[in-house]
Amino acid sequence: MQYIYAMMFAVDEINDSESLLPGVRLGYRILDSCALHPWAMEAALSLVGGDSTFCTFTPKNAISFVEEIQKMSSNIPMIIKFLLEHLHTVNFTTPQGERFYFQGGDIPAKYDLINWQKTPEGSLRLVLIGRVDGFDIVLNETAIQWTTGSSQVPVSVCTVSCEPGTRKALRKGEPVCCFDCIPCGDGEVSNKTDALQCDRCPLEFWSNPARTSCIPRQLDFLSFNETLGITLTTVAVSGVAVTTAVFVVFLYYRQTPMVRANNSELSFLLLVSLKLCFLCSLVFIGRPSVWTCRFQQAAFGISFVLSVSCLQVKTMVVLAAFRSARPGSESLMKWFGPNQQRGSVSFFFLLQVLICVIWLSLNPPLPQPDWEMTGVKVTLECAMESVLGFSLVLGYIGLLACTCLLLAFLARKLPDNFNEAKLITFSMLIFCAVWVAFVPAYVSSPGKYSVAVEIFAILASSYGLLFCIFAPKCFIILLRPEKNTKKHLMAR
Incomplete structure (x- = not known):
């Protein structure tokens, strides 16, 4: 038939x-x-x-x-x-x-x-x-006119051949000549027709857009030339400039009651530590190397401990000053004199230095490409070989910040026209909020953006301390000189 x-x-x-x-x-x-x-x-x-x-x-x-x-x-x-x-x-x-x-x-x-x-x-x-x-x-x-509407002879196959960059996937329940052409996934290639599977590229290579060959991957890092790097650098340099300006103002008005009443020595040391905080953020920008990976974490940990320890000693001095005004507590201030204040700051500072030295000597962070990332670009980052060391550095800063916040909160209502404990309380709230939000943001940020998150946290907390502690003082010194008197400060 x-x-x-x-x-x-x-x-x-x-x-x-x-x-x-x-x-x-x-x-x-x-x-x-x-x-x-x-x-x-x-x-x-x-x-x-x-x-x-x-x-x-x-x-x-x-x-x-x-x-x-x-x-x-x-x-x-x-x-x-x-x-x-x-x-x-x-x-x-x-x-x-x-x-x-x-x-x-x-x-x-x-x-x-x-x-x-x-x-x-x-x-x-x-x-x-x-x-x-x-x-x-x-x-x-x-x-000759075929049913397809063309003079070309129809192809007598179920599916045409799969081009390079794809693989054959047989259709279940259909003849072997019936199949689908599935594009190769990211990082996979096929360089022949009707390939049954796609081959995975080595770690140092990635698939080209056509998925037909493996090409070398490019190292990527947060550089000074890109928009994000330029923005963060500008913000950091601006912080250094503002801190220097405040330092000059305090140095010029160092004999006024406003500067002398708030422990001028600790204020100057705090300004120096804040300048170091702004400067240490610049170490995170640029191509990571063995020495920059070590120095950036040490500079970050030490500069912030110096800042927070200055604020903590300031708060302790405020509490001791008001406690010593009570009968029988006159000798309390002997424990918080200038030498004791310098000794306390040095103790907190040297403890962080010790932690950083041990960490960076035993298992320091090293520059390594993040091969787990997808795409042609691979982030060159300072890989934390020891999570414990980095956790101790952050944990110690957090412990000092929480202690300082608690002491400042207790001293916030002490009678004084210009109670510095109020400013410290507000500044430490901002400081703690920034670093609490930093942890999840840092973990979830991909590649070089995790570095940008850490720089942002450094700059935000530094600006918070600078403005909360010194902006009200500079306002009175420069714009309200009539309030910069001993009589006004001792009114209560």
Whole structure:
């Protein structure tokens, strides 16, 4: 049946086309012998004798479809062949009554579709489909119109080949020629057609945009040339400039009651430590090296401990001063004289120095690329080999800050026109809030942005201490000089 349907489809396509055989109408007649010899003989005699109209012909051309009888089974083809050979003729009739006779042995039996055309001399010749039995066959391939609407031959596959950069994924329950082309993932490549899997690039390489080859990864870090680095550098340098200006103001007005009443020595030391805090943030910017990785953490830890210890000693002096005013407590201030204040600050400072020395000597941070990152760019960062050492540095700063906050909170309501404990309380609240928010932000920030988060925390807490402690004092010194008197400060 498939041959019959193929022949019927071919004839219908030719008849429906306006370009294949213009002016020619093809027809066909299908006879079935049902494997019976008498029926086969009757059909053959009917075709040869012309009792039945075999085909419809155009006025000047006789066209015939001849079955390929060699493919048939049983001995029926032999009967048909015997009749054709002995009758010697096969006739075709046109609508005008013209008859054409052929010797039976001349009928080609190699092809299903035979196109016989009448020549001007009155004979018939074979045209269409290679060179067969001495006949010229001409096929106009450009005139063929497929069901796809194009003259291009349709591809007889389920799925076209997968290009490099993709891999084959077979469809479940479908033939092996049916598959999907899945693009390779990030960091994976395939450099051949119909690859069954994508290969992973080495750590030092990454896949190109086409996912066809591995390219070297680029080291990335927070530099002074990019916008973020320029912004943070500008903010840090501005902090240094403002701190220097405040230092100059306090130095110029060091004999005034406002400066002397708030322990001028600790105030100057606090300003120096804040300047160091601003400067240490610059060490975090630029290409990490062995020495910068060590120095940045040590500078950060030591400078902030110096700042917080100054504030803590200031708060302790305020509490001791008011406690000593009570009867029987006159000797309390002996423990908080100038030497004791310097000794306390030095003790807190040297303890942090000891922690940093032990940490950086045993297991210091080293510059390493973060190969776990995705993408062509890899962050070169100071990898913390010892989380314990970094935690001790931060923990010690946090312990001093919390202690200072608690002492300042207790002394905030002591009677004084200018109680510095209030300013310390507010400054330490800002300081603690910044560093509490720093931890989750630092952990969740990718690549070089974690460094930017740490720099931001350093700058924000430094600015908080600078403005909360010294802005009200500078305001009175520069803009309200009438309040910068001993009488005003001792009014209560």
